[in-house]
Amino acid sequence: MQKGLARQVLVASVVVVALTAGAATAVAVTANQLSDSQARLDDLAAAGRVESQLLTGYVDEETGLRGYLLTGGTTFLDPYQQAEAASPALTATLRSRWAAVDGPPDAITALETAHQNWIDYAQGQIALVQSGHVDEARTVAATSEGKELFDSIRQREQTLDSWLSSATSRVADRVGSLQQRLTVLLTATLAALLVLTVAGCVVLWRSVARPLVRLAEATRAVAGGNLSAELPVTGAPEMRSLAGDVTAMRDRLTADLHTTRRSLEALEQTGPAVSALRTALQPAGEHIAGVRIAGRLDPAEGVLAGDWYDTVALSPTRLGLVLGDVAGHGPSSAVFALRLKHSLITALRAGLEPGQALTGVCAELVGVPPGQFATAFVAVLDTERGTVSYANAGHPAGLLLGPLAESVQRPSPAVPIVAPHGPRSWLELPTTGPLLSSIVLGWAWNTATAPFRPGDLLLAYTDGVTETRDGHGTEFGIRGILDTVTAVGAEDGPRLVEAIAAASMRFGGNTARRDDHTVVCLQRTRSRPAVPVLAG
Missing domain, CATH: 1.20.120.1730 (Four Helix Bundle (Hemerythrin (Met), subunit A))
Incomplete structure (x- = not known):
């Protein structure tokens, strides 16, 4: 060190x-x-x-x-x-x-x-x-x-x-x-x-002056509108910390810039009914001791999205997570999203497992047009048992991140990545059934279980994040998320959420966004519970 x-x-x-x-x-x-x-x-x-x-x-x-x-x-x-x-x-x-x-x-x-x-x-x-x-x-x-x-x-x-x-x-x-x-x-x-004076000057130049000059140049580039400018993280630990803080600020500004643009579009969606929908879709953010919650939702149009997420306290030691992505965006998609959100939360409160909740909600989609469908990721965290139970209805696979030393206890494959605070394992939580639609009535979703120990982190997101494309048509993908984890680390959930949102936006450049972006992080704390941090 x-x-x-x-x-x-x-x-x-x-x-x-x-x-x-x-x-x-x-x-x-x-x-x-x-x-x-x-x-x-x-x-x-x-x-x-x-x-x-x-x-x-x-x-x-x-x-x-x-x-x-x-x-x-x-x-x-x-x-x-x-x-x-x-x-x-x-x-x-x-x-x-x-x-x-x-x-x-x-x-x-x-x-x-x-x-x-x-x-x-x-x-x-x-x-x-x-x-x-x-x-x-x-x-x-x-x-x-x-x-x-x-x-x-x-x-x-x-x-x-x-x-x-x-x-x-x-x-x-x-x-x-x-x-x-x-x-x-x-x-x-x-x-x-x-000799000491010369050595001191060299150390100060290499550790402070030169990194500060480079950081200043990159910061001026960001200030000039180049939000994808690379901020060098070099020099003394204090300089690297400063560069990390500036990077976090840049990421937050990048994410907030998109929110501002969508808010301007929201001026066209300001009717009373739409306002009520928007309020109803906001996460209630219930939480339990020992789990830190962070989330961010950026709609593709205005501030009324087809994406939605929420957390629900099922007991003092059990926390439910629902994350969905309705096809399309705007008022009609928001109505369908609100219906699914409340149905899934009600099912979890009734004591159903994630797979049973998806099965029950899908059974209620009789009469819904086939073209109206959604993907969903439902999980229940149990801090007493140290597990996470989940069901995935055609949704992008969740990611379970944990210290590498514990990866031997996880289901295969548990792949190591190098992060600032030490190597970590990551495990995909793939689909356990098809997406939610009236054309799959009668389908039963399975519930899978994985360990969820102190220090672990559950990362869920919608396809708007991973399917963002750069100018060459390359997708941001799960590799972009893992690269962000490598750069930022998985110790600070709220910062990681902001960094992933900003990295995806920078990856897409200035092209108009076609889909909502949502990132949710549930982090099992090691010692003390933390209050939820919700954004979007």
């Missing part, structure tokens, strides 16, 4: 929101990591600057001491003393920076120790010079000791510098990797959004 457009839009929206949220989260996490790495890189650079300043101070101390020892000039002690005074503060700053970058703390301690050892040596040398023992301070041993102590400071400083360089290299590589990841995430997100 195809998903509805609203559901597709909802799913696409969820996907877009999820994609955006995921991408935003990934970008935020990456950006936060990049910011942290950049801050760490700055801390490493700051630690390197302090370490460089401290090393410069150590070199100034060593240079000042050497000059003092060589010349004895006290001016050389100024750089030494300044560097010595600044050294504690720089060392404390370096220790703080070093802790911020998670450097090994023993490295700073080792540097401080090495520097303190050299300071102790330097102070001893200065004391010797100041006490007049210059030669002793200038001995090779003393000088070598000072060089070894200062080399120890340089080694400790190189250890710090190597660690800072390695850490800076690692963090710089991570910064580059995070920047690349951030670029990929942004590019991928934009590409995904672009």
Whole structure:
């Protein structure tokens, strides 16, 4: 089953929101990591600057001491003393920076120790010079000791510098990797959004825009008078539903157009007696719980037809249907139709089976001219037993439609058709005797029985529907009815009746109608009873 457009839009929206949220989260996490790495890189650079300043101070101390020892000039002690005074503060700053970058703390301690050892040596040398023992301070041993102590400071400083360089290299590589990841995430997100946007546009075009354009073109054709224009049923389920509603409206307009034309002709049949006949022939529309009734009658001349139908409630669980077609149309045919209608209804109310009712009514046709005859379809629906009993007097075969799963229980043949709400079986209810006429007096009609379960639908019609011909002389026939069932479905009886009437009218084109058209549908509901829907 195809998903509805609203559901597709909802799913696409969820996907877009999820994609955006995921991408935003990934970008935020990456950006936060990049910011942290950049801050760490700055801390490493700051630690390197302090370490460089401290090393410069150590070199100034060593240079000042050497000059003092060589010349004895006290001016050389100024750089030494300044560097010595600044050294504690720089060392404390370096220790703080070093802790911020998670450097090994023993490295700073080792540097401080090495520097303190050299300071102790330097102070001893200065004391010797100041006490007049210059030669002793200038001995090779003393000088070598000072060089070894200062080399120890340089080694400790190189250890710090190597660690800072390695850490800076690692963090710089991570910064580059995070920047690349951030670029990929942004590019991928934009590409995904672009793909979703293009896909959304394609789906909207194929599911909504294009079907809507086609439906609009077909609707304009209908509005221009082409009632046989095909209305495309494509696109999203919502569009197909809209097309189905427009088709139903077109079918109703087509049927009502014929009714309007016949009503204009009825202006010639407006005498009081004719009005009374017309009223008497209207179906009373009695109904029972569990059966939905729909019917439509379109006369060939005016609104006084030779066709007629009615339903009669025989008990709370039994409903009778009578449908007849008198030869000809107009006032004389209507009088004969009214006689047959009331006789058959009276027979059913008296408890006769359909076949017995036809047999009894035919016996009363003594004196009726042979040229005045009728076909009739009489059925009794029993919702308690789940059956339909019928008799057919030369009338077009009725159709019994039901879910395909139940077709194995039906009399053969039960032929499957494909309808919008699933496969269905259909079974013809053929004639069980000749038509009603004074020339067959004494004939006895048989009564046949078929299952009639919840969800089943009984379709009866007159030959004016099936014998409608197109411009090539082809009849609408039972195939036209089944094609309409396939297109519309058998779930909605009233809509099916309107669709069959409209399809037959469109099939006949603009040619004048020669016979009345009648379609009646009795539908066994699955759960709740429905009120009758009568038209015509």
